[in-house]
Amino acid sequence: MYAQLQTLEHAIFAGFTHLGAVDLAEKIISILPSKQRKVFYSDNGSTAVEVALKMSLQFWNNQNQKRLKILAFENAYHGDTFGAMAVSGRSAFTAPFDALLFDVIFIPTPNVNNIEDIKSHITHHKSDIACFIFEPLVQGASGMLMYEALYLDELIAHCHNQNILTIADEVMTGFGRTGKLFATDYLKHKPDMMCFSKGITGGTMPLGLTTCSQPIYDAFLSNDKLKTLFHGHSFTANPVACAAALASFDLLMQPQTMQHISRITAQHHAFKLKIQQHPKLKNVRQTGTILAIEWQNNTDTSYFSDLRTQLYNFFISKNIILRPLGNIIYILPPYCISESDLAYIYQQIEEALEIF
């Protein structure tokens, strides 16, 4: 980043490019599922989602097809800008804006019991649906809700059969979080578009990426200027952010990083086995380096509950930031966390279980 600041701190990305952006795009594409061919830069997760939504809506518009509906999961979280809010589940956070959020077809996350119903619901609306956006395997902000890859795979395949584009929002799950480089690496059927932000620059600089397949890119390639995706931000593909992402990419690709991820996964698993029968706990769940612990809570399970505040204050007093989502606490550690620091967190959770 220091070296980058001495050569090019920023350049408008409209009409220009630079080495860092090209390098980073090529490197990211090299580790993504092979369907991903092109990279669109922005500067955070919400904008990465906005770009994917606009890409899919305009994909159909450019072909004179009227498809204005978007399919999303109940309880989804895709960001805080308007489009991202619209495809997120309705909640206390969206309530003041609900009347202004566009119509979305919400479906439950799939399981063995509901998959056929969901598929026929999609088939029924297929000619109106532009795309299906989802957080693969783990719904983050709504409480680290986890669901099976098997049925997501089936749903993606079904969408593709019905000519519906698919968007994997990997803003939270990307770059090793779920135990593989990407949550979509657990799937046989790959999405048409992917969104990234958290984790790209190792927590140093803001950056967002939306990637897409060749057919999506091709739908915008035209001498007709009206087919352009007119979207850009002040800091699109900021060179310093790209430099940070390139450095972080090299760290991610070192074998030690995957060893850390496996070690954290194993530590989480052992702790899960140790506490999951605790009478105060409703559920303990894990996907890779994400561990979520749900307290029994007979009164108020909302984000604003008393338990939440008590737990938050307890952990802060122990020098740990564990922001509970209502009665759910979750550990989402940086991969450089030591075995003993992680053990300290577990120990404090056990202490909290004695108190609350």
Ligand SMILES: *Cc1c(COP(=O)(O)O)cnc(C)c1O
């Ligand atoms: C955090 C998050 C976003 C929004 O990203 P911001 O950078 O906070 O705008 C979108 N999708 C998912 C899955 C996220 O976890």
